[in-house]
Amino acid sequence: xxxxxxxxxxxxxxxxxxxxxxxxxxxxxxxxxxxxxxxxxxxxxxxxxxxxxxxxxxxxxxxxxxxxxxxxxxxxxxxxxxxxxxxxxxxxxxxxxxxxxxxxxxxxxxxxxxxxxxxxxxxxxxxxxxxxxxxxxxxxxxxxxxxxxxxxxxxxxxxxxxxxxxxxxxxxxxxxxxxxxxxxxxxxxxxxxxxxxxxxx
Amino acid sequence: xxxxxxxxxxxxxxxxxxxxxxxxxxxxxxxxxxxxxxxxxxxxxxxxxxxxxxxxxxxxxxxxxxxxxxxxxxxxxxxxxxxxxxxxxxxxxxxxxxxxxxxxxxxxxxxxxxxxxxxxxxxxxxxxxxxxxxxxxxxxxxxxxxxxxxxxxxxxxxxxxxxxxxxxxxxxxxxxxxxxxxxxxxxxxxxxxxxxxxxxx
DNA sequence: CTTATTAGCTTAACGCTGTTAATTTGACCT
DNA sequence: AGGTCAAATTAACAGCGTTAAGCTAATAAG
Numbered sequence: 001x002x003x004x005x006x007x008x009x010x011x012x013x014x015x016x017x018x019x020x021x022x023x024x025x026x027x028x029x030x031x032x033x034x035x036x037x038x039x040x041x042x043x044x045x046x047x048x049x050x051x052x053x054x055x056x057x058x059x060x061x062x063x064x065x066x067x068x069x070x071x072x073x074x075x076x077x078x079x080x081x082x083x084x085x086x087x088x089x090x091x092x093x094x095x096x097x098x099x100x101x102x103x104x105x106x107x108x109x110x111x112x113x114x115x116x117x118x119x120x121x122x123x124x125x126x127x128x129x130x131x132x133x134x135x136x137x138x139x140x141x142x143x144x145x146x147x148x149x150x151x152x153x154x155x156x157x158x159x160x161x162x163x164x165x166x167x168x169x170x171x172x173x174x175x176x177x178x179x180x181x182x183x184x185x186x187x188x189x190x191x192x193x194x195x196x197x198x199x200x201x
Numbered sequence: 202x203x204x205x206x207x208x209x210x211x212x213x214x215x216x217x218x219x220x221x222x223x224x225x226x227x228x229x230x231x232x233x234x235x236x237x238x239x240x241x242x243x244x245x246x247x248x249x250x251x252x253x254x255x256x257x258x259x260x261x262x263x264x265x266x267x268x269x270x271x272x273x274x275x276x277x278x279x280x281x282x283x284x285x286x287x288x289x290x291x292x293x294x295x296x297x298x299x300x301x302x303x304x305x306x307x308x309x310x311x312x313x314x315x316x317x318x319x320x321x322x323x324x325x326x327x328x329x330x331x332x333x334x335x336x337x338x339x340x341x342x343x344x345x346x347x348x349x350x351x352x353x354x355x356x357x358x359x360x361x362x363x364x365x366x367x368x369x370x371x372x373x374x375x376x377x378x379x380x381x382x383x384x385x386x387x388x389x390x391x392x393x394x395x396x397x398x399x400x401x402x
Numbered sequence: 403c404t405t406a407t408t409a410g411c412t413t414a415a416c417g418c419t420g421t422t423a424a425t426t427t428g429a430c431c432t
Numbered sequence: 433a434g435g436t437c438a439a440a441t442t443a444a445c446a447g448c449g450t451t452a453a454g455c456t457a458a459t460a461a462g
Contacts, residue, residue, distance in 0.1 A: 011410090035448060046412050048450080057449065114315055115376050157383045161370070161392045168369020169362070175314065182358040191362045198395035212439090236419060247441050249421080258420065407460070412453105419448065426441065432434090 015053045017043050023064045027106040031061055031114055065111045069129030072100050076136040086143040087150075087196065093137055094166045094192045101170035113171050134163060144199070151201045158199055165195045216254045218244050224265045227307050232262055266308045270330035273301045277337040287344040288351075288397065294338055295367045295393045302371035314372050335364055345400070352402045359400055366396045 021042040025034040036057055040047040054060045076093050083089040101108035138159035144150040150158070169191045173184060181187060222243040226235040237258055241248040255261045277294050284290040302309040312331045339360035345351040351359070370392045374385060382388060 014410095036450085037448080048413085049411060051450075052410070113372070113376070154383065157388055157391055160383060160388055161395060164370035164373050164388075164392050165366040165396070166369070167373055168367070169365035171314070171372055172365050172368055182355065182361060187358055187361055187365075190358055191365050194362060194396055194399035195366070198399045237421085238419080249442085250440055252421070253439070403462100405460100405462080407458105409458080410456085412455075414451105414453080416451080417449100420446095422443105422445080424441100424443080427439085429436105429438090431436080 011053075014045075014049075018045075018050055018053055018060070019063060019067075022060050023067070023107075026061065026064060026110045027104070030106065031110055061110065065115075066129050068104075068107055068111045069133055072097065073129050073133040073136065075100070076133055080136055080140060083140070083143070085149070086140055086147055087200075090137070090140045090144060090162075091192055091196060093140055094162065094196075095188070097137075097166050098170045098188050098192075102173060105174045108170065108174060112167065113175065134159070137163060141199075148201065150199045153199055162195055165191050212254075215246075215250075219246075219251055219254055219261070220265060220268070223261050224269070227262060227265060228305060231307050232311060262308075262311050266312050267330050269305050269308045270312060270334060273297065274330050274333040274337065276301075277334055281337055281341060284341070284344070286350070287341055287348055288401075291338070291341045291345060291363075292393055292397060294341055295363065295397075296389065298334065298338070298367050299371045299374075299389050299393075303374060306375045309371065309375060313368060314376065335360070338364065342400075349402065351400045354400055363396055366392050 018039065022034070022039050025039060025042065036050055037047045039060075040050060050060070054063065075096050079089055079092050079096060101112070138155060141150070141159045141162065142155045145152060145155055169188055172179070173181065173188075219240065223235075223240050226240060226243065237251055238248045240261075241251060251261065255264065276297050280290055280293050280297065302313075312329075339356065342351070342360045342363065343356045346353060346356055346359075370389055373380070374382070374389075
């Protein structure tokens with residue numbers, strides 16, 4: 001007895017090995033430039049073995065992405081937990097989002113920017129970590145409205161607008177590094193502050 | 202006599218044929234899903250013929266994108282020409298930007314989202330049509346400040362912030378089409394209006 | 403203890419891809 | 433008419449994601 005459990009653990013550990021190798025390569029070289037064969041080579045298995053653990057290459061990226069989203073989600077969660085002024089917290093959450101992207105640009109690219117068409121996304125958006133992260137931001141916006149720090153805007157629309165703006169500056173800074181940007185930090189804050197101010201009473 | 206010119210014209214016409222076929226397929230099915238062989242098939246030439254007219258597939262898409270973006274630039278140009286209230290014009294320019302991105306998602310992707318690693322960057326930024334479009338936006342922002350419709354913000358920073366926000370909503374709508382967005386049109390306007398209002402006196 | 407079954411992994415292969423090299427075609431000039 | 437040269441083609445390379453079939457070693461059954 002227990003051999004079944006050991007087998008189970010071994011299976012799970014290989015799954016992790018594949019996931020780690022894939023993330024490493026995706027982050028370092030980009031999804032498009034990484035082949036299943038190279039991932040397999042990295043962990044000394046045959047390419048087809050991956051298909052015993054993941055549906056296809058897209059699924060592999062999806063699983064990697066989920067892990068990344070969850071990091072961001074838990075960061076936002078802790079910021080929300082120690083909230084005093086919801087507007088300040090909202091700014092922190094947005095700033096954390098941008099900083100996260102700039103700190104791990106390749107990871108951000110893989111997860112947020114160069115997103116190839118992934119499975120049935122309706123299912124994905126219902127319970128994914130990305131949705132969770134967004135929900136936390138929306139929760140914070142709702143709190144801003146509830147405490148009358150924001151005027152009575154549509155919370156969902158406002159949250160999506162805020163997400164769009166932070167994604168915009170993050171994505172542009174990453175993908176256009178040679179563009180003659182003005183001071184990047186000021187620019188990020190300008191985007192965040194301008195949007196947030198726009199929702200105040 | 203003149204046969205050289207005719208040859209020249211024929212060469213140019215085939216180049217056009219390739220460009221048109223490529224744009225058609227790229228727009229309809231997406232860059233990744235179109236092969237050189239399919240483009241060639243569409244115009245009844247062998248695949249390798251394309252390489253006599255374009256460096257590679259990326260070059261082909263770049264040329265197609267430039268043509269498309271020049272449309273956006275001239276649209277912005279005409280909006281700027283018939284400007285009365287610069288703030289209204291600015292809104293129109295931003296809206297045209299987003300609408301353009303949504304109309305030609307694949308072109309927008311390659312030029313602003315999935316940036317290919319470009320060797321001669323400086324040259325690109327100087328004279329690409331995408332850059333020209335941005336310059337026109339900045340010109341409009343400058344006019345807003347000059348006529349005191351905007352408070353005395355840093356024109357460059359404000360322009361970049363505005364660009365970031367419209368890029369954000371455009372990119373997200375393109376790359377996350379299955380996300381449960383609130384009304385897209387309202388959302389786009391919300392982003393634009395919120396940012397612009399934020400720069401008013 | 404031997405035999406049958408099954409899980410885990412690999413090898414081989416298919417039909418694609420972008421791209422290069424070598425080769426053929428065909429129109430022009432002398 | 434024969435040579436020249438550019439244009440287009442065929443053949444090929446190396447790689448891709450993925451599937452089907454085969455092998456191997458551990459487990460279950462008799």
